[in-house]
Amino acid sequence: MQIKLLSNKLLPKKADSKLLTIYWFMILLIVAAGIVYITSNFYGKPYDVREIEGNLLINHAADCFAKGGYVVENALSNLDLDDCKFNFNSLGSEEEYYLELQIFNFDDNSLIKKDFKGNTILLERCNLEDNKNQICSEKDLFTIDKMNNKYKLKIISAVLKTKQNAN
DSSP: OHHHHHHHHHSOOHHHHHHHHHHHHHHHHHHHHHHHHHHHHHHHSOOOOHHHHHHHHHHHHHHHHEETTEEOTTTTTSOOGGGGTOOTTTTSOGGGEEEEEEEEETTTOOEEEEEEEEOHHHHHHHTOTTOOSOEEEEEEEEEEOTTOOEEEEEEEEEEOOHHHHOO
């Protein structure tokens, strides 16, 4: 008779196993919902890297004309974006980019030199309010030359590339 009591105590009741099954099912459902949510967030939206690409163009142009806080010696006389080795045809076409560099005298804000490369229509579209097809970026940099003359560099970039970056 003692053996039967021990065996009855060791065996789980039917109600306890049903309750555990419900908890296991809820945990499984929460884990599955979490995996679906994380996967849909990761793969659901395309990444738009046009703003980063425009800022990289600006940084490259700034490095080309001003190094270490000083204007490169020939930059004022021979301002040419082609010397900076931009390759707008690498992934798309030159029609999908615009880059403009302006050098101003800091004291009187007069334009000294201006050069641009790419599609000029993109610059015109930058000023429109409903412009959702392209990303425009602009930065002002202040620098000096070896004679301590102060200059302001204004660099404007526009990147269209909607097929590759913003589908």
